[in-house]
Amino acid sequence: MKTKTRPDPADPGGITDPREFRRKLFSLTLPIATQSLMLSLVAACDALMLGQISQTEMTAVSLASQVQFVQNMFLFAATGAGSVLGAQYRGKGDVKTLRDIYQVMLCFCAVISLTFFAACEAVPELLMSAFSHDKDIILIGAGYLSIAGFSYLLTGFSQSALTMMKVTDRVKTSAGISSFAVLLNIALNSVLIFGLFGAPVMRSQGAALATAVSRVAELGACVLLSIPKNAVRPARERVFKTNGRIVKDYVRQYLPLSGSSLLWGVGFTAYTAIIGHMNTDAAAANSVASVVRDLICCVCDGMGSAAAIMVGNELGAGKLEKGKDCGKKLKNISFVIGFISMGIVLGLTPVVVRSVVLSDNARSYLTGMMIIMSVYMIGRCVNTITINGVFAGGGDTTFDFKSLLISMWMISIPLALLGAFVLGFPVLLVYSCTCLDEVGKIPWVVARFYKYRWVRDLTIKN
Numbered sequence: 001m002k003t004k005t006r007p008d009p010a011d012p013g014g015i016t017d018p019r020e021f022r023r024k025l026f027s028l029t030l031p032i033a034t035q036s037l038m039l040s041l042v043a044a045c046d047a048l049m050l051g052q053i054s055q056t057e058m059t060a061v062s063l064a065s066q067v068q069f070v071q072n073m074f075l076f077a078a079t080g081a082g083s084v085l086g087a088q089y090r091g092k093g094d095v096k097t098l099r100d101i102y103q104v105m106l107c108f109c110a111v112i113s114l115t116f117f118a119a120c121e122a123v124p125e126l127l128m129s130a131f132s133h134d135k136d137i138i139l140i141g142a143g144y145l146s147i148a149g150f151s152y153l154l155t156g157f158s159q160s161a162l163t164m165m166k167v168t169d170r171v172k173t174s175a176g177i178s179s180f181a182v183l184l185n186i187a188l189n190s191v192l193i194f195g196l197f198g199a200p201v202m203r204s205q206g207a208a209l210a211t212a213v214s215r216v217a218e219l220g221a222c223v224l225l226s227i228p229k230n231a232v233r234p235a236r237e238r239v240f241k242t243n244g245r246i247v248k249d250y251v252r253q254y255l256p257l258s259g260s261s262l263l264w265g266v267g268f269t270a271y272t273a274i275i276g277h278m279n280t281d282a283a284a285a286n287s288v289a290s291v292v293r294d295l296i297c298c299v300c301d302g303m304g305s306a307a308a309i310m311v312g313n314e315l316g317a318g319k320l321e322k323g324k325d326c327g328k329k330l331k332n333i334s335f336v337i338g339f340i341s342m343g344i345v346l347g348l349t350p351v352v353v354r355s356v357v358l359s360d361n362a363r364s365y366l367t368g369m370m371i372i373m374s375v376y377m378i379g380r381c382v383n384t385i386t387i388n389g390v391f392a393g394g395g396d397t398t399f400d401f402k403s404l405l406i407s408m409w410m411i412s413i414p415l416a417l418l419g420a421f422v423l424g425f426p427v428l429l430v431y432s433c434t435c436l437d438e439v440g441k442i443p444w445v446v447a448r449f450y451k452y453r454w455v456r457d458l459t460i461k462n
Contacts, residue, residue: 021326021329024310025303025306025310025330025333027171028166028171028302028305028306028309028310029299029302029303029305029306030302031171031172031174031175031302032166032171032174032175032301032302032305032306033298033299033301033302033303034175034179034298034302036297036298036301036302037295037298038175038178038179038182038183042182042185042186042189042211045185045186045189045190046058046061046062046065046189046207048355048356049189049190049194049207050193050203050204050207051288051356051357051358052357053193053203054357055280055284055357055358055359055362056134056136056137056140056280057204058284058287058356059132059137059280059283059284059287060128060132060136060137060138060140060141060144060204061140061141061144061204061207062287062291063131063132063141063272063283063287064127064128064131064140064141064142064144064145064148066131066268066269066272067116067119067120067127067152068116068148068152068155069265069268069269070116070265070266070269071112071113071116071152072155072265073261073262073264073265073266074112074116074258074261074262074265075109075112075155075156075159076257076261077254077257077258077260077261077262078105078108078109078112078156078160078254078258079105079109079159079160079163080253080254080257080261080388080392080397081105081250081251081254081257082101082102082104082105082160082164082167082250083163083166083167083305083308083309083312083392084253084257084308084312084392084395084397084458085101085246085249085250085253085458086098086101086102086163086164086167086168086312087167087308087309087311087312087313087316087393088312088313088315088316088395088457088458088459089101089316089459090167090168090312090313090316091312091313091314091315091316091317092316092317092318092459094459095232097243097246097459098164098167098168098232099232099233099234100243100246101246101250102160102164102232102234103234104246104247104250105160105164105250106156106157106160108250108254109156109157109159109160110156110157112156113153113154113155113156113157114153116149116152116153117149117152117153119149120145120146120149121146121149124141124142124143124145124146124149125138125139125142127141127142127145128141128142128145130269130273131269131272131273131276132276132277132283133277134280137280140204141204143204143205143208144204144205144207144208145208146208147205147208147209147212148207148208148211148212150212150215151208151211151212151214151215154215154216154218154219155215157219157222158177158215158218158219158222161219161222161223161226162174162177162222164232165177165225165231166305166309167309168231173225177218177221177222177225178218180218180221181214181215181217181218181221182214184213184214184217185211185213185214186210188206188209188210188213188214189206189207189210191206191210192205192207192209193206193207193210249458253395253397256398256400256401257392257397257400259401260397260400260401260404263401263404263408263409264404264408267404267408267409267412267413267437270413270416271412271413271416271434272286272290274416274417274420274430274434275420275431275434277421278420278427279427281358281359281361281365282362282365282427284358284362285358285362285363285365285366285369285427286365286369286431288352288356288358288366289366289369289370289373292345292348292370292373293373293376293380296341296344296345296348296377297341297377297380297381297384299337299341299381300334300337300341300380300381300384300385301384303330303333303334303337303384303385303389304384304385304388305388305389306389307327307330307385307388307389307393308388308389308390308392308393309393310326310330310393311323311327311330311389311390311393312393312394314326315393315394315455315456315457315458316457316458316459318457320455320457323394323455324452324455327390327393327394327449327454327455330385330386330389330390331382331385331386331390331446331449333385334381334382334384334385334386335378335381335382337381337385338377338378338380338381338382339378341377341378341380341381342374342375342377342378343374345370345373345374345377346370346371346374348370349370349371352366352370353366353367353370365428365431368427368428368431369428369431372428372431372432372435373435375435375439376435376438376439378439378442379437379438379439379441379442380438382445383403383438383441383442383445386445386446386449387399387400387445388400390449390454391448391449393454394453394454394455394456394458395454395456395458396454396456399448403441403444403445404437407436407437407438407441407444408437411436411437411440412433412434412435412436412437415433415436416430416433416434419433
């Protein structure tokens with residue numbers, strides 16, 4: 001049943017006030033979107049710089065980076081669970097419980113980081129063989145992973161710290177740390193890939209080393225900026241003592257988030273593998289298109305994170321009607337962002353196609369992929385902001401898992417596999433199949449929104 005939002009006399013002009021809503025939305029979205037953009041720029045610079053050397057180097061590193069992409073999906077679940085609970089307890093003003101949440105999140109992220117580090121160091125060739133059958137690409141990619149794997153070891157620790165900074169109103173500090181690390185990465189990329197200032201020409205291995213060094217710097221900055229007394233830190237005095245109720249609540253959020261992250265991450269990796277196994281020109285074009293997609297998605301990713309914090313703060317404070325009103329506004333904005341993103345992709349298409357060294361066939365593929373991607377952006381923006389933002393803010397994390405299981409794994413991936421390896425579809429038609437899931441589930445997402453199952457207070461009542 002729909003209910004009208006009534007003004008709260010104890011909180012005049014709060015989140016329901018249009019100016020306050022816009023102020024809070026932009027104050028959260030801009031730093032987070034900037035942080036996401038800076039992270040995406042690393043992949044863009046890798047592609048552009050290595051693309052100036054050879055198509056094979058660029059493609060190998062792009063495919064090897066899918067390992068980190070999968071790791072990031074697991075980390076997204078771990079930090080996402082911490083963010084969902086953290087935002088609500090932040091709204092409640094419970095700092096002690098925030099420390100407990102931080103401690104649990106850090107343990108989960110450490111296990112994930114150690115697992116991916118071990119895989120990259122032990123079986124890099126096996127990991128690369130999942131994405132390509134080209135021996136040169138596998139060899140180059142394995143060399144990249146054996147060095148970049150050290151950065152994967154540190155990522156979980158830094159991401160835990162950055163997530164807690166966002167939740168506790170230190171979003172600008174979080175964005176500043178990430179931006180610093182990315183700028184350092186890009187600078188080291190140019191030096192080590194091309195051998196500037198007397199450095200050896202390391203090509204793809206230089207890109208991997210730059211990534212590892214920048215991650216060390218990022219973690220160091222996180223530690224230094226967590227020293228102030230007002231910063232939320234893990235409960236060191238209770239390292240081996242955990243709050244059982246918080247662990248249960250954390251796991252309750254983590255399990256569906258990890259399931260959906262696994263489905264989404266492995267699904268996207270499967271898309272890349274399907275295109276990569278069709279031919280090398282298709283793999284090269286898809287590598288460039290993926291970089292563009294990630295850059296354009298920074299705004300909706302940032303707004304999704306902001307939405308989760310804003311909605312979570314209101315619901316955790318017990319202001320359910322204000323949380324519902326906030327969610328409605330954010331859902332409507334998601335459509336606007338989607339159509340704007342569509343226009344940006346179309347406008348950038350001729351520039352992107354001319355900016356990288358590709359064969360004529362790969363260039364043709366890239367043009368078609370960009371046009372198809374422009375329509376995909378509408379669904380991506382709506383779903384990211386609504387599912388990963390509004391729904392997650394209220395702890396409704398199971399819907400994402402169900403929607404991915406059906407739209408991606410029962411429809412898009414089977415169609416792409418069938419088209420690529422059985423029916424002999426053209427490359428662009430197969431690529432269209434990989435973009436079908438986001439657009440197709442928009443009506444389902446909107447219907448779920450108006451059931452209001454996401455309007456919940458998850459905090460422990462004293």
